[in-house]
Amino acid sequence: MRFQPGVAFIFLTKLNPMKATKKVITLDEFIFQKEKDFPFATGELSGLLRDIGFAAKIVNREVNKAGLVDILGTTGANNVTGDEVKKLDIFANEQFISALQVSGECCGVASEEMDDYLPINTEASKNAKYVVTLDPLDGSSNIDVNVAIGTIFSIYRRQSFFGPCTMEDFLQRGSRQVAAGYIIYGSSTMMVYTTGNGVSGFTLDPSIGEFCLSHADIKMPEGGKIYSVNQGNFLKFEQPVKEYITYCQSEDKASNRPYSLRYIGSLVGDIHRNLLYGGIFMYPSTRSAMKGKLRLLYECFPMAFIVEQAGGKASDGHRRILDIEPNELHQRSPIYMGSKTMVEKVEEYMKQARITESIPAASATVTA
Numbered sequence: 001m002r003f004q005p006g007v008a009f010i011f012l013t014k015l016n017p018m019k020a021t022k023k024v025i026t027l028d029e030f031i032f033q034k035e036k037d038f039p040f041a042t043g044e045l046s047g048l049l050r051d052i053g054f055a056a057k058i059v060n061r062e063v064n065k066a067g068l069v070d071i072l073g074t075t076g077a078n079n080v081t082g083d084e085v086k087k088l089d090i091f092a093n094e095q096f097i098s099a100l101q102v103s104g105e106c107c108g109v110a111s112e113e114m115d116d117y118l119p120i121n122t123e124a125s126k127n128a129k130y131v132v133t134l135d136p137l138d139g140s141s142n143i144d145v146n147v148a149i150g151t152i153f154s155i156y157r158r159q160s161f162f163g164p165c166t167m168e169d170f171l172q173r174g175s176r177q178v179a180a181g182y183i184i185y186g187s188s189t190m191m192v193y194t195t196g197n198g199v200s201g202f203t204l205d206p207s208i209g210e211f212c213l214s215h216a217d218i219k220m221p222e223g224g225k226i227y228s229v230n231q232g233n234f235l236k237f238e239q240p241v242k243e244y245i246t247y248c249q250s251e252d253k254a255s256n257r258p259y260s261l262r263y264i265g266s267l268v269g270d271i272h273r274n275l276l277y278g279g280i281f282m283y284p285s286t287r288s289a290m291k292g293k294l295r296l297l298y299e300c301f302p303m304a305f306i307v308e309q310a311g312g313k314a315s316d317g318h319r320r321i322l323d324i325e326p327n328e329l330h331q332r333s334p335i336y337m338g339s340k341t342m343v344e345k346v347e348e349y350m351k352q353a354r355i356t357e358s359i360p361a362a363s364a365t366v367t368a
C-alpha cells in the first residue's frame, strides 16, 4: 500500500496519547471556578456541593449493581460482602446524610426518608450556614425494572443565627433557595444543579470517577411537544386539567399538536428529558389527593428552581411554585412545570375555569 500522509496523520493522532483533546472540566474544578466569580464567597457552599457530588458517586455505585445485589441477595439478608442488604433509598439517605455530617457546612437535613428534620450538632457543623432538604432516591420503585431514578436536593441559608437548626430554617419559600440540583441514575449518571446563575450538567465518567461538564448553561425550549402526566388519573382531574390534556391530544398542525405523551413515573427522568427537549410535566390534584402527590420542599421547590433557571416556568396552576410559603416539612403541592408557553397555557385554562365558576352563566372558553 503506497504511503499516504493523510492516513498516517489520522493513524498517528489516534495512537498519540498526547493528542490535544478538549479540556475536561470536572465538577470540583467548575465549582471552584464559579466560586471565584463571587468575590465574597467563603467556599462553604462550594464545599457542600462537592460533598453532595461525592455522596452521589457512592450511591451511583450501589444503584448500578442493584439488580446484581438482588440476585446475590437471595442467599439471605446479607450480600456478598456480608453487609445487610439495605433498601436503596435508606442506603442513599444514609450516604447523603453522612456526607453532609462530615462536610461541616450543613447544620441540618430534612429528607423524604425521615419524619422530622435532623440537626447536625457536631462542633464543626452546629453553627454552619446552610440546611439541606433531600429526596435521596426518588422513584426507587423503578429500580427493579431499570428505569432512571434520581436524587433531588435543595440548599437554603439558615434563618436561625447559631446553635441547633430550627424548623423555620427548613420552612422557607422556594425562592429563598441558594442552590438546587438532582442526580439522575440513568443510561449515564448526571448531576444537574443551579446556584441561581443558570443550570449546568455534569456526566459521570466512570473511567476516572469524576463528574465532567457535559451540558454547560442548559436552556429549556420555550415551547415543546411533550406532555408528561399519569393519564390513568384523567377521570380524577379537575375540568380545566382535562381540557388542557384534550388540547394536547387535539390535531393542530400550526401548533405541532397532538403532542406526545412521555411519562416514566420517575420525576427526575421526566424532568431531565423535558429540560433538554422541551415539554410540560404535570402532577395535578385529584379527588383522592387534593394537594397532588409531589412534595413541596424536596421535589417541587428544587425542580422549580432548576426549571426557572433554565428559562422554564413552574406553577401550582394558579401561582408560582417558588412563592409558596411551606408550613410543614412533607407538604404536597400540585405542580405544572416545564416550557414557559406550555405552563402558561395550563394557567390560562385554570384561570378561565375560575372565571366560569365565579360567573356561572358565563360561557367563557379558552381560545384554542
Ligand code: P6P
Pocket: 138, 139, 140, 141, 230, 265, 266, 267, 268, 270, 293
Ligand atoms: P404516579 C415516584 O414514586 C414519584 O414520587 C415521582 O418520581 C413520580 O413523578 C411520581 O411519583 C409518579 O407518581 O402516581 O404517576 O405513579
